[in-house]
Amino acid sequence: MKYIFALFLAITIWLHITPTALAENTTLVPCYKSPAFVERVKNAPDSYYTTKPLKAYSQLLCGEDGLPRIALDRLSLTIDVLIPIAIFIYTAGLIGWSGRSYLQAIKKQGMAEEKEIFIDIPLFISCVLMSLLWFVLAFKELMTGELTAKDEEIPISVR
Known part of the structure; x- marks a missing residue:
């Protein structure tokens, strides 16, 4: 009887507690919300060659270091x-x-x-x-x- 209970308990835990793995990106955030990217924008010199690309990069996704990444999830x-x-x-x-x-x-x-x-x-x-x-x-x-x-x-x- 205790073996049947152990098997039932193992199956129940396996089916209900194990989280479903999702194939979506949870580590990248929009660059305009990333503190490291915002700091990088503040410290960048004000010129055409820095402000225009940084404005374009703000629409991308950034990692923890504040650098833009291309996530191929779209x-x-x-x-x-x-x-x-x-x-x-x-x-x-x-x-x-x-x-x-x-x-x-x-x-x-x-x-x-x-x-x-x-x-x-x-x-x-x-x-x-x-x-x-x-x-x-x-x-x-x-x-x-x-x-x-x-x-x-x-x-x-x-x-």
Whole structure:
């Protein structure tokens, strides 16, 4: 009987006393309410380069040290972060794909070593223009098998 009571008590405590974990930010406060941020604003020199940004920062959330933080708990802030990430990935892919396509083109033409040193500008510009849609070209090559090498083509060390 005492084991059943202990089990009943454990289940009751587990279900009713354990607080529910919420995925919301409770440590950050609006900057205009943060004493450290208000002190930072008071001690800042009065110039265009300090007052205007500090007024903009007052709408953000601050930590205990009074420095603004970006909490991604709102969709608008998430989009503000995802847009630069997407631009970076697109630009990095554009640069990589244009270089890759240029190296493949000069390899087919012959004299690849010479054209790596003395860049063929018209060919390079055409490769850059083609790589504006690099993600479509990469998907096409992935589906056709041109993007990846077969296992037989990969050299294995003799060690």
